[in-house]
Amino acid sequence: MNKMHKEHNLTKNQKIIFDLIDKSSQPLKAYSILYNVQKKGIKAPLQVYRALDKLVEIGKIHKIESRNAFIACHNSSCQVAKATAFSICEICEKVTEISSAGLSKYLANFKDKDGMKYSKYNLEFFGLCKKCTLK
Amino acid sequence: MNKMHKEHNLTKNQKIIFDLIDKSSQPLKAYSILYNVQKKGIKAPLQVYRALDKLVEIGKIHKIESRNAFIACHNSSCQVAKATAFSICEICEKVTEISSAGLSKYLANFKDKDGMKYSKYNLEFFGLCKKCTLK
């Protein structure tokens, strides 16, 4: 069976956990994931964290650092595991992955004072989502 | 006594903890701070976290989200508490606050697909610092 670019054969635990995150409309926290997959035989935190680590590594999910939560990648899984940007609503906690060619390009090419370029970044914007702005 | 713009009279605990962070060459973690200020009478995690929360709020320090660690602000304390950018070395863990007018401007004006602007952001770049690049 020939693997396509970026295709990863998830293991059982990885698949269970990815499916849960992927179906969720908001980021999920590790222990909430644990609670939700216990009926499927995943009993310990470490089983969850191991799957999360792997899924992050291969770019199927991203960690929202300011929230200690995990969201499925929606940028075609994900050319940019190393270059992530999110908007986070400070009221309802809705999180959206930003996919902007302009932004990616700007940040990928950003050099600091010393002329140093970076291999990876994570950007989190905070504000109010549309819904919460109208309230 | 008239307060100047951005001047904050730190309380005893806030001052102890700010001084420690300010003197440190790298970001400090909450429990390492606790350990280091116990001789000064700060005995419990909550005393540390309360001071940290306040110092973050007024922009004297920033939290490095991906590291759960705290660093003193070096952008004149800090016009940009709500707009932070750091570079993080993935080998030696050195963290530097980036102060780039171009970057600030770009991000402050960034609008997503829906034309939404954000009131706040945090950006963390990862790579190798100069020293570690040469090794």
Next chain:
DNA sequence: TACATAGTGTTATATTATAACAACTAAAAA
């Protein structure tokens, strides 16, 4: 003074994450 606001000290507890080790599985090398 009286009141409000913020900070303190304390104990207990919640939440997030990793260490250590034995066992299993799949794939690839011999």
Next chain:
DNA sequence: TTTTTAGTTGTTATAATATAACACTATGTA
């Protein structure tokens, strides 16, 4: 096929990070 290897699993225990709740104290302001 057997052997080896790398990766994953299941498990118990524990480390690291962060907050709840409550009584009390300081400080500024009306």
